[in-house]
Each structure stands twice: as C-alpha cells, then as structure tokens.
Amino acid sequence: MNKVCSFCGNKNFREKSVQYIYRHDEQLLMVNNVPCEECEYCGEQYFRGIDLEKIEADFRAIYSSGKKVKKEVTVPIEEFAEI
Numbered sequence: 001m002n003k004v005c006s007f008c009g010n011k012n013f014r015e016k017s018v019q020y021i022y023r024h025d026e027q028l029l030m031v032n033n034v035p036c037e038e039c040e041y042c043g044e045q046y047f048r049g050i051d052l053e054k055i056e057a058d059f060r061a062i063y064s065s066g067k068k069v070k071k072e073v074t075v076p077i078e079e080f081a082e083i
Helices: 049-065
Strands: 013-024 027-039
Touching: 013 049, 027 049
Parallel strands: none
Antiparallel strands: 013 027
C-alpha cells in the first residue's frame, strides 16, 4: 500500500527523529528523539500509535505518580494581544 500525505498528497516520506511536545490541559511534556515519518514536501509528521501511547503513559507517570524526569526547563508564556 502506498502512503499519501493527508495534507498535500505527496507520496515521498523520510524517517526522522524529532522532539514531540505532548500537552494535556496546562501540563506539558517534551520528548526528544521520537521516531516519525515526515512528508518530504510539506513536513507533516506521522507517528506510530504505539509510540504516542508510550508518551501518554510516561506523561501520566510523571504527573500522577511523580516519576523523575531527565531534565526540566522554564518556558516563558505571553498573551499575543500584549506583545
């Protein structure tokens, strides 16, 4: 079966590792080196469901069970109308 990008219709993809940002309510988790397939034309990224499930499980472990993380960062937040 041939893959086709659902956004641009391109059929060419490349395997890549990217930073994935998972957000639930006001809580964030940044995960480095997540494998995906990326459309070579528009850059849309496609992730395997099993990988996203791992990220969700890790998010729950961190925010519900207190799992220790490798690193924490501070992120400035602005309101667009105020900049």
